[in-house]
Structures are given as C-alpha cells and as structure tokens.
Amino acid sequence: MFDDRYTLAHxxxxxxxxxxxxxxxxxRHPVVIVGGGPIGVATALDLGMQDIxxxxxxxxxxxxxxxxxxxxxxxxxxIADRYGCGEPMLDKGVVWNLGKVFHKEGKIYEFNLLPEDGxxxxxxxxxxxxxxxxxxxxRLRALQAEGKPIEIRGKNRVDAVDVKxxxxxLDVMTPDGPYKIEADYMVACDGASSxxxxxxxEEFTGKVFQDSFLIAxxxxxxxxxxxxxxxxxxxxxxxxASTLLHKQPxxxxxxxxxxGWDVDRKEELKEExxxxxxxxxxxxxxxxxxxxxIYTFQCKRMEKFRHxxxxxxxxxxxxxxxxxxxxxxxGMQDADNLxxxxxxVIKGLxxxxxxxxxxxxxxxxxxxxxxxxxxxxxxxxxxxEMSHIFRNAVLNLAAKHEFARPLVNSGRxxxxxxxxxxxxxxxxxxxxxxxxxxxxxxxxxxxxxxDWLLSMIGGDFTLMTIDAEAPETIDINGIExxxxxxxxxxxxxxxxxxxxxxxxxxxxxxxxxxVVARWERFDxxxxxxxxxxxxxxx
Amino acid sequence: MSEVNTxxxxxxxxxxxxxxxxxxxxxxxxxxxxxxxxxxxxxxxxIGDREVLSKAIAMAAET
Ligand SMILES: Cc1cc2nc3c(=O)[nH]c(=O)nc-3n(C[C@H](O)[C@H](O)[C@H](O)COP(=O)(O)OP(=O)(O)OC[C@H]3O[C@@H](n4cnc5c(N)ncnc54)[C@H](O)[C@@H]3O)c2cc1C
Numbered sequence: 119m120f121d122d123r124y125t126l127a128h129x130x131x132x133x134x135x136x137x138x139x140x141x142x143x144x145x146r147h148p149v150v151i152v153g154g155g156p157i158g159v160a161t162a163l164d165l166g167m168q169d170i171x172x173x174x175x176x177x178x179x180x181x182x183x184x185x186x187x188x189x190x191x192x193x194x195x196x197i198a199d200r201y202g203c204g205e206p207m208l209d210k211g212v213v214w215n216l217g218k219v220f221h222k223e224g225k226i227y228e229f230n231l232l233p234e235d236g237x238x239x240x241x242x243x244x245x246x247x248x249x250x251x252x253x254x255x256x257r258l259r260a261l262q263a264e265g266k267p268i269e270i271r272g273k274n275r276v277d278a279v280d281v282k283x284x285x286x287x288l289d290v291m292t293p294d295g296p297y298k299i300e301a302d303y304m305v306a307c308d309g310a311s312s313x314x315x316x317x318x319x320e321e322f323t324g325k326v327f328q329d330s331f332l333i334a335x336x337x338x339x340x341x342x343x344x345x346x347x348x349x350x351x352x353x354x355x356x357x358x359a360s361t362l363l364h365k366q367p368x369x370x371x372x373x374x375x376x377x378g379w380d381v382d383r384k385e386e387l388k389e390e391x392x393x394x395x396x397x398x399x400x401x402x403x404x405x406x407x408x409x410x411x412i413y414t415f416q417c418k419r420m421e422k423f424r425h426x427x428x429x430x431x432x433x434x435x436x437x438x439x440x441x442x443x444x445x446x447x448x449g450m451q452d453a454d455n456l457x458x459x460x461x462x463v464i465k466g467l468x469x470x471x472x473x474x475x476x477x478x479x480x481x482x483x484x485x486x487x488x489x490x491x492x493x494x495x496x497x498x499x500x501x502x503e504m505s506h507i508f509r510n511a512v513l514n515l516a517a518k519h520e521f522a523r524p525l526v527n528s529g530r531x532x533x534x535x536x537x538x539x540x541x542x543x544x545x546x547x548x549x550x551x552x553x554x555x556x557x558x559x560x561x562x563x564x565x566x567x568x569d570w571l572l573s574m575i576g577g578d579f580t581l582m583t584i585d586a587e588a589p590e591t592i593d594i595n596g597i598e599x600x601x602x603x604x605x606x607x608x609x610x611x612x613x614x615x616x617x618x619x620x621x622x623x624x625x626x627x628x629x630x631x632x633v634v635a636r637w638e639r640f641d642x643x644x645x646x647x648x649x650x651x652x653x654x655x656x
Numbered sequence: 657m658s659e660v661n662t663x664x665x666x667x668x669x670x671x672x673x674x675x676x677x678x679x680x681x682x683x684x685x686x687x688x689x690x691x692x693x694x695x696x697x698x699x700x701x702x703i704g705d706r707e708v709l710s711k712a713i714a715m716a717a718e719t
Binding site for chain 1: 689690693694696697698701
C-alpha cells in the first residue's frame with residue numbers, strides 16, 4: 119500500500135504518527151508544503167526562520183539515492199547561506215576553474231573561468247545532490263531545536279487536494295491510513311511529475327527533447343584524475359552527440375553520455391554496457407560504479423505559478439534541460455522569492471496582491487532559464503543539417519581562434535535573473551551607478567572588513583547607505599527597515615559594485631536581497647513609497 | 657543607427673569574386689558548406705555590430 123518509488127540515500131525523517139491523524143476534524147495549518155525535495159525544504163527553512171508555522175509532507179522518509187544535480191551556482195549557495203546551511207556545502211563541494219573542450223578525437227581548447235575575487239561563494243561548486251539536501255535537513259533540525267515552528271512528516275503522501283477560495287483541504291495517505299489536513303496556503307514542491315499539478319488539472323507546456331542521457335557516477339581507484347570539466351562534442355569514443363565529465367567530492371566522477379532517443383534503456387543500463395562506454399572513453403583506469411541512471415528532459419513551465427492559495431515551486435513549476443544546471447538553482451530562487459512574500463501576507467503586513475508577484479517574477483526567471491538551456495541544447499544537438507554545419511564551423515574555428523570560443527555553448531552557467539521592469543521595482547535614481555546592481559538585480563557580494571556584505575544584509579528590508587546619512591530604523595506601516603551603514607573607504611569592491619561614478623548611495627534591498635530602489639541621498643517619502651511598491655501596498 | 661552598407665565597397669570586385677570561388681575549387685559540397693559557414697562566422701566577428709549583423713541576416717534571408 120505504501121511502497122517507496124526510489125531507494126533512500128539518507129533516512130532523515132522516518133514516519134511517525136502525528137496527533138493530526140487522530141483528530142475528528144482536519145487540523146488547519148498556515149502553510150503546508152507538498153514535497154521534501156530541496157525546494158520544499160528550502161521554502162520551509164525560509165518560513166520557519168520567519169516564525170511562520172510550516173508543515174512539509176513527503177511521500178518518502180528521506181533523501182533519494184543518486185545524485186541528479188551536481189552543480190550548485192553562486193546565487194543558490196548565497197540563498198543557502200541566508201538559510202544558515204551554505205558553509206557546509208562550500209566545505210564539502212569541489213571548486214574547479216579549468217575546463218577543456220573536445221571535438222571528435224581531439225582537444226580543441228581549454229579555458230579558465232577566472233572567477234572574480236571578493237565573494238564569499240565561488241561561481242559554483244560541484245556537490246552531490248544528496249549532500250546538498252542533507253545539509254538543509256540538518257539545518258531544519260537545528261532550527262527545530264531552537265523552537266522554530268517547522269515540521270517534516272515522512273511517508274505522508276498527498277493523494278488529493280480540494281482547493282477552496284481561501285484554503286486547501288489535502289487528503290494524505292500514511293502507513294497508518296489516510297487523514298485530512300487543511301492549509302491556508304499550500305506550496306507544491308512535488309517535483310517534475312508533480313501529482314498536485316495533475317490534481318489541479320493544470321497544464322505543463324513546452325518542448326520535449328527527444329534525447330536521453332546515460333549518467334554514470336564512478337569512483338576512481340588510485341588515479342590522479344584532474345579537477346576539471348571535460349566536454350566532448352561528437353566524441354570519438356562513439357557515444358552519441360556529447361559527453362560530459364565532471365568531478366564531485368569523495369573521488370566520484372560524473373559522466374553524462376548523450377545516447378539518443380531510440381535506445382533500449384534496460385539494455386543500456388546493464389553494468390557491462392555502461393562499462394563498455396566508460397572504458398572506450400577513459401582507457402585503462404580502475405573504477406567502481408556508484409550510481410547510474412538514464413534520463414530524458416523537457417523544457418516546460420506552467421503558465422502561472424500561483425493558483426489562489428496554491429503555489430508551485432521548483433521542478434513542479436518549471437523544468438529545463440540539464441545544460442547549465444538550472445533546475446535546483448532556479449528552484450532555490452523560487453523559495454527565496456516566495457518566502458518573504460508569504461511571510462508578510464500571513465503576518466498581515468502586505469496584501470494578497472503581493473503573492474501574485476511571485477508568479478510574475480518567477481515565470482520571468484523560468485523563461486530566461488528555458489531560453490538559455492534551449493540554446494545550449496540546440497548547439498549541442500543541432501536540429502538541422504545547416505545548424506550542424508555552423509556548429510562544427512564554430513568548433514573548428516575555436517580550436518585555432520579565440521574569437522569563436524564565446525560561441526561554443528556547452529551549457530551556460532546559471533546566473534540569477536534581474537527583474538527588469540517588473541511591478542515591485544522602485545526608482546533607479548543613482549546616476550553613474552553600475553549596471554549589475556541596478557533595480558531588480560540580486561545583490562552582488564563584497565568583502566566588508568572581515569565580513570561579507572550579503573551576510574551583513576540578512577533577510578529583512580534593509581537600507582544600505584554608502585557614505586550617506588539615514589535613520590537607523592524606519593517603521594513603514596509595520597515593516598521595519600533597518601539601516602546598514604557602510605563606507606567606500608577601504609572597501610574598493612563595495613565602491614566598484616555599488617557606487618561606480620557616484621559619490622554616495624542609498625540602496626533599498628528586499629528580504630530576498632534584490633535591489634528595490636537606489637538614490638544618491640536618503641529621503642523618507644521616497645523610501646516609504648518604494649517599500650510600499652515592493653510590498654504591493656499601493 | 658548602424659546600417660548595412662549597400663553601396664559598392666570592394667575595390668577590384670572581379671578579383672575578390674575570383675578569390676571567393678577559388679576557395680571552393682575542387683571541394684566537395686560538404687567541404688564547401690563548411691568553408692562558407694566558417695567564412696560567415698569570421699566576417700560576422702569582424703563586423704561585430706549586432707545591429708548591422710541582424711540587418712544583414714534579414715537582408716540575406718529575403719527572397
Ligand atoms: C541527471 C540530472 C542532473 C541534474 N543536474 C542539476 C545540476 O547540476 N544543477 C541543478 O541546479 N539542477 C540539476 N538537476 C535538477 C535538480 O535535480 C532538480 O531541479 C531538483 O531536484 C528539483 O527539486 P524539487 O524539490 O523541485 O523536486 P524533487 O527533488 O523532485 O523533490 C520532489 C519531492 O516531492 C516528493 N513527492 C512527490 N509526490 C508527492 C506526493 N504526492 N506527496 C508527498 N510528496 C511527494 C518526492 O518524493 C520528492 O521528495 C538535475 C536533474 C537531473 C535529473
């Protein structure tokens with residue numbers, strides 16, 4: 119009656135019978151999250167840290183085996199840092215800077231990512247998804263110990279939802295049988311095949327790419343394999359359109375073979391067949407198989423991520439091709455975006471309309487991700503004869519000439535989107551200021567003495583002043599805006615990233631660390647207006 | 657506004673044309689296609705200006 123759909127790597131939230139199950143009437147909770155994957159747990163951390171009671175229901179008792187995501191980008195790690203679990207990820211993760219690109223039998227060029235200095239987190243790390251998830255669950259447990267109102271219930275499968283105007287009734291199945299639970303708001307983080315999406319009859323539209331990938335995670339024995347990313351176009355070891363090799367912690371390597379659509383999955387997944395591919399590629403090395411799987415992908419999204427009291431986040435709301443590692447990375451931004459908005463509305467500090475902006479902003483983000491990963495896919499797997507000719511022309515030129523290298527697209531690094539021109543934005547009134555920290559952009563980190571800017575900002579509305587005066591706190595109809603007073607002196611990165619040619623600056627930041635507005639000087643009325651705009655209170 | 661130069665701009669047009677065709681002499685269709693594609697990319701980088709490139713692409717796609 120209650121079988122696992124996948125094997126667990128870590129059993130972290132074993133089923134326990136909850137008092138709710140014995141109640142005659144369904145118990146109402148402010149927020150119920152369906153799905154305890156990375157995005158569901160991130161959303162729970164966000165809400166719990168704001169003291170909003172939240173219940174996570176997951177149909178398993180822990181984290182699934184097998185890594186899936188391995189690349190976690192800077193913004194994703196910064197969000198995890200705000201939740202208090204970024205550092206263990208960074209400590210465990212692998213950082214690489216050297217990439218090599220191959221076409222057919224030969225290496226065509228190599229590149230160094232040359233990351234910008236002055237950030238707490240690197241451009242990205244490689245880390246097995248089960249570790250990423252485990253660090254978040256450990257943080258959840260620590261917050262529980264501090265008395266934060268977060269609950270996670272294992273083997274609680276949501277079988278039906280009844281969406282009312284102002285709440286949701288959920289039918290939950292457990293090893294002790296079914297029970298009902300109610301939620302003022304429900305967040306569906308139940309993954310790419312989202313049962314909740316089906317229950318609501320919502321469509322998931324976009325492109326399905328007719329290709330499959332064979333992933334093998336292998337542990338190298340006694341080999342000094344370099345910490346680099348290798349990408350092959352049309353590899354001579356005879357494995358389809360592309361192959362990617364990547365290092366993970368614990369001497370584990372990820373190899374991704376693009377093997378085409380018409381494959382016999384069962385046959386391909388036999389160890390001897392995987393080894394045949396690996397041996398053809400790696401030559402004479404000794405390794406042990408850790409995990410393997412075949413997956414296909416799609417580039418799809420829901421039309422809207424909000425349906426009354428129901429929100430969709432993570433893979434349930436959008437799915438992208440794996441090139442560019444945007445799945446979990448963008449899902450974390452969903453959690454970051456939804457958390458503070460739900461918090462303010464539940465506390466009665468902002469109107470319901472604020473919640474619509476979640477869909478507005480994250481649909482915008484999803485489209486950007488889908489665009490980028492579709493472009494990578496089209497480069498890696500050309501769809502027509504002519505696009506194949508051009509693609510190979512780019513690779514051929516890239517071997518000899520630097521100019522063609524930026525055209526080589528083997529997956530673009532996931533970067534967070536800038537909410538240009540969207541409804542929560544205030545005025546961009548700081549002449550000469552840098553473009554990268556414009557209104558709508560996520561903040562850019564910078565070292566401040568021994569600390570980091572983003573750690574100092576935290577997760578509230580903040581007024582960051584650089585060599586400008588402002589009150590220490592301002593109460594704007596119940597929302598407290600705290601000042602962070604900084605100076606350009608001795609902080610060259612801060613000056614470069616936030617002042618540009620300006621002499622002074624006042625930045626208003628949202629709780630998810632996006633820029634709401636910026637000015638040269640503080641002015642009470644302007645800040646009030648901008649906070650009201652950013653919370654849909656106008 | 658950057659525009660595509662539609663006025664004659666190549667000195668010695670016959671010589672240029674001959675050089676262009678010479679590159680394709682004795683080549684298979686596949687090799688020629690590859691040469692053309694590389695040439696487009698090299699020239700596009702030389703121009704650099706995205707607006708001019710877009711206009712040139714649109715002009716070429718006109719039938
Ligand atoms: C091969 C591969 C490589 C990838 N590489 C990367 C990468 O490098 N970087 C990156 O950012 N992303 C990557 N991704 C994407 C990433 O794995 C996903 O985006 C991420 O796991 C999405 O998290 P989620 O929480 O939305 O969904 P999931 O991780 O799918 O979690 C959904 C959860 O909901 C539970 N659930 C489902 N139905 C119910 C129900 N009815 N009731 C209760 N619970 C339910 C599930 O058991 C599960 O725990 C990759 C994906 C694949 C397949």
